[in-house]
Amino acid sequence: MALFALLGISLFAVASFAVGWRLLWLAHRTGLLPEKLIGGSLFLAGGIGTALLIVSGFAGPARGVFSTAAMFAIDCGITVLGVFTWRVFRPGLVGATVVATCTALLFLSFASDWVSGHYLGVRRSGFSMTADYVGRFAMYGWASFETLRQATLARRRVRIGLTEPLVANRFLLWGVSTLAANGIWAYSLWSEIAEVGDTTEFYLVASVLGITCALAIWLAFFPPQLYRRRFATNGASA
Numbered sequence: 400m401a402l403f404a405l406l407g408i409s410l411f412a413v414a415s416f417a418v419g420w421r422l423l424w425l426a427h428r429t430g431l432l433p434e435k436l437i438g439g440s441l442f443l444a445g446g447i448g449t450a451l452l453i454v455s456g457f458a459g460p461a462r463g464v465f466s467t468a469a470m471f472a473i474d475c476g477i478t479v480l481g482v483f484t485w486r487v488f489r490p491g492l493v494g495a496t497v498v499a500t501c502t503a504l505l506f507l508s509f510a511s512d513w514v515s516g517h518y519l520g521v522r523r524s525g526f527s528m529t530a531d532y533v534g535r536f537a538m539y540g541w542a543s544f545e546t547l548r549q550a551t552l553a554r555r556r557v558r559i560g561l562t563e564p565l566v567a568n569r570f571l572l573w574g575v576s577t578l579a580a581n582g583i584w585a586y587s588l589w590s591e592i593a594e595v596g597d598t599t600e601f602y603l604v605a606s607v608l609g610i611t612c613a614l615a616i617w618l619a620f621f622p623p624q625l626y627r628r629r630f631a632t633n634g635a636s637a
Contacts, residue, residue, distance in 0.1 A: 407606025409453060414613035415445025422620060434620070436483035441616065444476025445609065463519040470512070474505045480577075481538045488545035497541060504534035522594075532588050539581045547574040565622070565630040572619035579612040 422438025425431075451469035455462045481501055485494035508531035517523040553567035586604045595601070618626060 405453070405602065407610065408449060408602045409606075411606050411609030411613060412446055412449040412453065414610060414617070415441050415449065418613055418617050418620070419443075419446050422616075425620070433483060433487055436479055436486070437616070437620075440476045440479040440483065441613070442476070443479060444473045445613065448473035448476060449609070463516075466518040467513060470509055470518070474509055477505060477535060477538050478502045480542060484538075484542045484545055488549070497537065501534040501538045504530040504537075508534070523591075528588075528591060532584060535584045536581065539577050539584065543574055543577040543581065546570055546577060550574055563630070565627060568630060569619040572615040576612040576615040576619075579608045579615065582608045583612075 419438045419440075419442030422434045423442060426435035426438060448469050451465050451472060455465035455469060458465045478498070478501075481498040485498045488494070489497075508527045511527040511530070512518060512523050515521055515523060515527070517527070547570070550567060550570035553562050553570050556562035557564050557567050583605050586601065586608075590601050
C-alpha cells in the first residue's frame with residue numbers, strides 16, 4: 400500500500416511537470432498570460448513542490464532542507480494561481496487585495512515555520528497553521544468560485560449559441576481542478592490537527608486528488624481529438 404501511495408504521488412508530480420511545461424511552452428509561443436500563470440503555478444506547486452516533498456522522505460538528515468524548499472515552491476505556486484484569478488476574473492483593486500493578503504499569510508506562515516524549526520520536526524504554532532490554511536483555502540476557494548460561476552454563465556450562452564460547448568467545459572474542468580486542490584489542503588489540515596503525520600493514507604488521498612487536478616487541466620488545455628469531437632457533436636445537436 401505504501402508503494403502504491405508513493406507511485407500515485409509520483410505520478411501527480413510527473414503529470415504536473417508535464418502539463419505545467421506544456422502550458423509554459425504554449426505561453427512562450429503565443430505570449431498569452433493565462434497559460435503562463437497556470438503553467439507556472441502547476442509547475443511550481445504540483446511539480447517542483449511535490450517532487451521535493453517526495454525526496455525529503457528519503458533525505459535523512461537533510462530532510463529539513465528539502466521540506467523547506469518544497470513549501471517555498473508550493474507557496475510560490477499558490478501565489479501565481481492567485482495572480483491568475485485576479486488578472487483573468489477580477490482585475491481590480493479587490494482582486495489585488497485578496498492576492499496580496501493571501502500571499503502575506505502564506506509567507507508569514509513559512510517564515511514562522513522556518514524560524515521555529517518546523518521543517519526539522521518541531522510542531523508548528525497555531526498562528527502558523529491558521530495563516531497557512533486561510534491563505535490556501537482563500538486562494539483556491541476564490542479560484543473555484545470564479546471559475547464555476549463562469550462555467551454556469553458559459554452554459555447559458557451555449558444554449559443560445561453565443562459560446563462553444565468546449566469553452567464552457569474548460570471552465571468546468573478548471574473548477575474541478577481547483578476543488579481537487581482544496582480537497583488536498585482540507586485533508587492536510589485534518590492530518591495536522593489529528594497529528595497523524597504523513598501517512599500512507601495521506602499520500603493516497605493527495606495522489607488521487609492531485610492526479611484528478613492534473614488530468615482536468617490537461618483536458619482543459621490539451622483535449623484529445625476524440626474529446627473535442629464529442630463537444631463539437633453536442634454543439635451541432637444544440
